[in-house]
Amino acid sequence: MMKKQIWHFFKNYAPGFVLGVVCTASLAGGAVFRFTDDPKALITFLLDFQEIKQNYFRPIEDKTLFAGASQGMFASVGDPYTMVLSGDAYESFMQSATGEYGGIGVVMGQGENSRPVILKVFDRGTAHDAGLDAGDVLLSIDGKETDALGLTGTASAVRGEKGTTVEIDVKRNGETMHFTVERSEISMPTVQSAMAGDDIGYIHIFSFGKHTAADFRDQLASLKIAGAKKLIIDVRMNPGGMIYAVTDVANQILTKGTVVSYHTKNGESESYDIEGIEDPLPMVVLIDKNSASASEILAGAVQDKQEGTIIGENSYGKGTVQAVFDAGEQKALKISIAEYRTPSGKTIDKVGIHPDIEVSQTGFPFDPSTDSVYQKAIEVLSAES
Numbered sequence: 038m039m040k041k042q043i044w045h046f047f048k049n050y051a052p053g054f055v056l057g058v059v060c061t062a063s064l065a066g067g068a069v070f071r072f073t074d075d076p077k078a079l080i081t082f083l084l085d086f087q088e089i090k091q092n093y094f095r096p097i098e099d100k101t102l103f104a105g106a107s108q109g110m111f112a113s114v115g116d117p118y119t120m121v122l123s124g125d126a127y128e129s130f131m132q133s134a135t136g137e138y139g140g141i142g143v144v145m146g147q148g149e150n151s152r153p154v155i156l157k158v159f160d161r162g163t164a165h166d167a168g169l170d171a172g173d174v175l176l177s178i179d180g181k182e183t184d185a186l187g188l189t190g191t192a193s194a195v196r197g198e199k200g201t202t203v204e205i206d207v208k209r210n211g212e213t214m215h216f217t218v219e220r221s222e223i224s225m226p227t228v229q230s231a232m233a234g235d236d237i238g239y240i241h242i243f244s245f246g247k248h249t250a251a252d253f254r255d256q257l258a259s260l261k262i263a264g265a266k267k268l269i270i271d272v273r274m275n276p277g278g279m280i281y282a283v284t285d286v287a288n289q290i291l292t293k294g295t296v297v298s299y300h301t302k303n304g305e306s307e308s309y310d311i312e313g314i315e316d317p318l319p320m321v322v323l324i325d326k327n328s329a330s331a332s333e334i335l336a337g338a339v340q341d342k343q344e345g346t347i348i349g350e351n352s353y354g355k356g357t358v359q360a361v362f363d364a365g366e367q368k369a370l371k372i373s374i375a376e377y378r379t380p381s382g383k384t385i386d387k388v389g390i391h392p393d394i395e396v397s398q399t400g401f402p403f404d405p406s407t408d409s410v411y412q413k414a415i416e417v418l419s420a421e422s
Contacts, residue, residue, distance in 0.1 A: 238265030245278030277330025356386030
């Protein structure tokens with residue numbers, strides 16, 4: 038009975054008392070701090086914390102409860118890009134941002150029947166040395182089935198501490214094969230290039246990381262020396278990355294102007310403008326349903342400025358901007374702070390970029406001899422004078 042009376046007091050009267058205390062707390066300078074606009078909800082939370090701390094039958098530390106509350110708070114906004122990054126998630130994020138990690142040197146994508154498949158094997162990686170090849174369908178990683186892990190889980194399972202090994206089962210031409218691959222320190226290239234014809238250069242951007250713009254500049258210069266007068270930029274299966282990286286890439290291939298702008302809930306906005314170049318090369322940008330975020334920024338800018346042709350499938354539709362706040366102790370808070378818009382003002386969140394020429398993917402992606410989207414790009418550029 039007494040407990041109910043205490044609850045009644047806190048629920049109905051204490052919030053007003055707490056609000057008065059919180060709202061009148063100030064520094065000598067007179068700055069007033071307001072902790073919450075719903076003190077009753079705060080009191081409810083504190084009471085819930087006290088109940089589980091006192092009554093849960095197993096020992097549990099306060100920091101565990103607070104960490105769980107923090108995770109729940111971020112999950113409650115219903116935004117898949119707003120999250121607490123800690124442990125393996127933090128390590129994976131930092132690796133993807135820098136392009137440096139302990140791995141085997143492959144690029145993976147989603148294959149048939151949702152099984153992850155190896156799209157590319159880098160020459161200097163241990164996967165290449167072990168005999169893995171593009172087109173290998175990944176069946177299991179250290180005994181864990183990849184259909185249960187999914188693409189992201191499979192990628193995380195392959196990564197690990199330098200010098201350790203990972204057991205990989207693949208299917209190749211109907212045959213199951215087993216590989217033991219040692220993880221090594223990988224500085225994964227985010228850009229690769231090749232000549233796609235006498236005067237057509239091809240640049241594949243895997244992600245937009247801290248080295249991407251510099252790598253792109255080097256690859257583009259090499260292609261021009263080799264005779265490239267037209268350009269294919271491939272951002273298929275590119276999940277995005279850093280906004281400054283894609284802006285720096287755009288600065289090398291597009292004319293002066295806005296590449297992207299972002300807008301916050303408070304009505305604030307900021308545009309990312311470039312000086313650009315005077316005469317862009319005839320250009321095609323390849324996209325698919327997995328081209329997201331920074332990939333869509335680049336494709337949207339090319340399309341809106343009418344300085345190239347977009348070919349492929351409708352893109353993913355991730356049109357929000359995230360900021361990462363360092364929380365210390367191998368932890369960070371990733372929060373969606375704004376939505377971005379293309380140069381013409383279009384929002385693409387959950388809509389995506391629609392290609393100028395829609396082509397369904399047939400053949401093996403990134404294989405020039407069978408890749409239908411790549412072959413369409415060659416056809417379009419070859420027809421240009």
